[in-house]
Amino acid sequence: MAMANDGLFREARYFTPWQKPKQYEEFLLPTELQEVTRQRHIKFGDCVLQANDTSIASEMCEELFTPDCPSIHLGLDGVEIICNSSASHWELRKLSRRLELIKESSKKGGSIYLYSNQQGCDGSGREYYDGCALIIVNGEIKAQASQFSLNDVEVISATVDLDDVGTARVYKARSMQASREQAYPRVELDSVLTDQNPLPARQISPTRDAVIVTPQEEISLGAGCGTIFGAAARVRGVFLPLSGGVDSAATAVIFYSAVRLVFAACEAGNQQVIKDMRRVCGEKENSEWLPADPRELSNVIFHTCYMGTSNSSRETRARAKALANDIGCYHIDLNMDAIASAFTSLFTSLFPQKKIRFKSAGGSNQENLALQNIQSRSRMVLSYLLASTLTWVRDRRDGGNLLVLGSANVDECLRDSEVGAISKKDLAGFLRYAKTEFDLPIIESFLEATPTAELEPITDKYVQSDEQDMGCTYDELGTFGTLRKIDRLGPYSMWQTLCTQWTHLSPREVYKRTRFLWHYFGINRHKQEILTPALHACQYSPDSNRYDLLPFLRPPLTWAYNKIEKALAEHEKKQ
Incomplete structure (x- = not known):
């Protein structure tokens, strides 16, 4: 009803x-x-x-x-x-x-x-x-x-x-x-459902406390189960670009959690899980193979790759390798400068009078963004190449493709990223939990590192930062997502609310932040219409396919901004 x-x-x-x-x-x-x-x-x-x-x-x-x-x-x-x-x-x-x-x-x-x-x-x-x-x-x-x-x-x-x-x-x-x-x-219904004996043979069941796990355990178990069900349905394992940052590390540990769940079910004798596990691993139907520990199973079905360039740091490369070793996955460490150079060489052949440069070398914002996109988009193409061929490279009996996992968080979706389901704050909390629960001390180095895409050259005066690139912090993005989707606030109501929350900023600074967030959410709204399906875990997911049916061609928010500016003028006049 x-x-x-x-x-x-x-x-x-x-x-x-x-x-x-x-x-x-x-x-x-x-x-x-x-x-x-x-x-x-x-x-x-x-x-x-x-x-x-x-x-x-x-x-x-x-x-x-x-x-x-x-x-x-x-x-x-x-x-x-x-x-x-x-x-x-x-x-x-x-x-x-x-x-x-x-x-x-x-x-x-x-x-x-x-x-x-x-x-x-x-x-x-x-x-x-x-x-x-x-x-x-x-x-x-x-x-x-x-x-x-x-x-x-x-x-x-x-x-x-x-x-x-x-x-x-x-x-x-x-x-x-x-x-x-x-x-x-x-x-x-001409039937009796209760025990009519005046002295029942069974005792009444006692009251028990509710079992509710922490959000960190929820991510480990819920996202782990969701990922393993998705992988078991149609592929021979998964492939993850492992960048050495928090997001890809969290995705890796989530899948490792899924591997641990599968191993525990196999140890408990769950025949359906054992059958599915052997099929994903490429074993024959009459096989009796069982992994000795989660890391052995991880090495068969979990594949990671550090796709470095001249802009990558030794620290991220080392973190990725150490984490891959600790969770037992099959790891590749490569440099892909030749791919990026091929693109820039082609560009130069088309326009000999132009030399495309990073901003740090005197290039414009357009050049800088184009050179970054060459790397990130090439990584995607390379990921699918490896996902299609690694089972063949490893001489797996029946070959098969790997499922490519993405590793952005839901906060980045609100700004300009393309996939995501869990907030940056929750991801960090999950990693702290996994560090102890899964005995992965290397995770501490991920949590201490500054989030960076490493798409621009590192100099003595400049190291690229995700929050600097986005123009806002992850905490600000999380707050914006909650107020926009769950509390259903537009720019004016959001500005009023944030003035009471962000007391360290003046009302005019809050307005600048609010307008900035709404602007970039609006101009990137169309991307949410074609999102790669992500496991739903967060109420303020901007996934338009199923969850967020707002128009993706956003009209100018002039009326709301004028209203804020009028209120600001009155406030500043009183001040």
């Missing part, structure tokens, strides 16, 4: 919600089904299943998140068991909200709530569904499934006392509201 039709989901494309609350229609069954069921009609609609000893009903995924959720009205009409079959995608810090909604609904109305959730990836490659089935009685958790797992199916059970529901409902305010509740139609 309520459908997810914003954010990642467009359920109204395929379905029409039921528009008749507490009503049903009778459908005539096909002749074949009449013979099997011995009935002519079936009831279809908003009903309650009434057994001889209890009543059962359901609310669907999105209905749980609505203000007027069905479970409250079902409880007021006497329904004791409420089921929810859900497809709720993983998102950082989202499980707490799901738990709060279910516990509050069950506690407020008094009910047994059975919640199941899809686990694994859907066909789009963007969402990972994180499971975490629940059995909750009157707001208390009786059973909770794992949140992240490589199992295809996970079943939980609990023994509960139906009388506890009746006891929780005995208070005047609820009784008054229940007396006004219009009844749901019942579908009779």
Whole structure:
């Protein structure tokens, strides 16, 4: 009756919600089904299943998140068991909200709530569904499934006392509201679901605390599971350009976390995971090979490459090599100056009177940007060349392609990058966690380093910096993304809010920052329309394909800017 039709989901494309609350229609069954069921009609609609000893009903995924959720009205009409079959995608810090909604609904109305959730990836490659089935009685958790797992199916059970529901409902305010509740139609079920023995053989399941992992563990497990499901579907492993910076290091460690999950499932004897692992590794069907440790498995399916140029530093090259060694992946270290030189030589042959130069050598901004783009775009082409050939180079039995992983973060998407799902701040937190959890001390050097693309020459007076290139800090980008998408603020409202948050800046400086961010978001908006699918993990993702349907041809924001300037003039006049 309520459908997810914003954010990642467009359920109204395929379905029409039921528009008749507490009503049903009778459908005539096909002749074949009449013979099997011995009935002519079936009831279809908003009903309650009434057994001889209890009543059962359901609310669907999105209905749980609505203000007027069905479970409250079902409880007021006497329904004791409420089921929810859900497809709720993983998102950082989202499980707490799901738990709060279910516990509050069950506690407020008094009910047994059975919640199941899809686990694994859907066909789009963007969402990972994180499971975490629940059995909750009157707001208390009786059973909770794992949140992240490589199992295809996970079943939980609990023994509960139906009388506890009746006891929780005995208070005047609820009784008054229940007396006004219009009844749901019942579908009779001539069956008993409870144990009728006056002395039950099984003990009631105890209440347990909710298991909620930290955001750092969520990235490790959630992004790890999502990545491994994507890789296992169609390729023989993955390829990652490893630059020696935080973003590519985080991507590498996330996939290494996925490798560890697969190894643990193999050790536990999960036959489906073992079968899939051997297929991805190129093993024959009758193979009995199992990796001795995660690093051995990593070396078979995980490939990285440091694509250096004359602008690269020894430090980033060494960091990339050390991390690759620690996680056991197959690593290549190369110089690609010849590729960049080929492009500049071709340009010179076309325009002999022009010599293209970096800004540090006296070139213009256009020349400088063009020379940087040659390197970054060439790395992309080289990545796909290696991803298509490395299994052949390594004499893997059946060859096959590798999945190319990107490594930008969602904050950079807001500025001008092309892929991303996790904020820079969350990535750094994850790396600090992984440093200890995975015994990777080399990560500390990544965290201490200044983020840089290393696309310009390093001089005594200049070292390229990502934040300097972007014209803002990653913290500012994260704040902008949250206010723009989650809080739905335009330039004027955002400026007002930031004036109260960025108190170290004057209102006019805040205006300059706000206008700068909106300008670059607008001129790069078209890139979000053709994003390579990224695993969704953040609410302010600018991915237009599924999540952000704002117009990509952004009109000038003159009205908002004029309003800010008018307010600034009045403020400065008073000052």
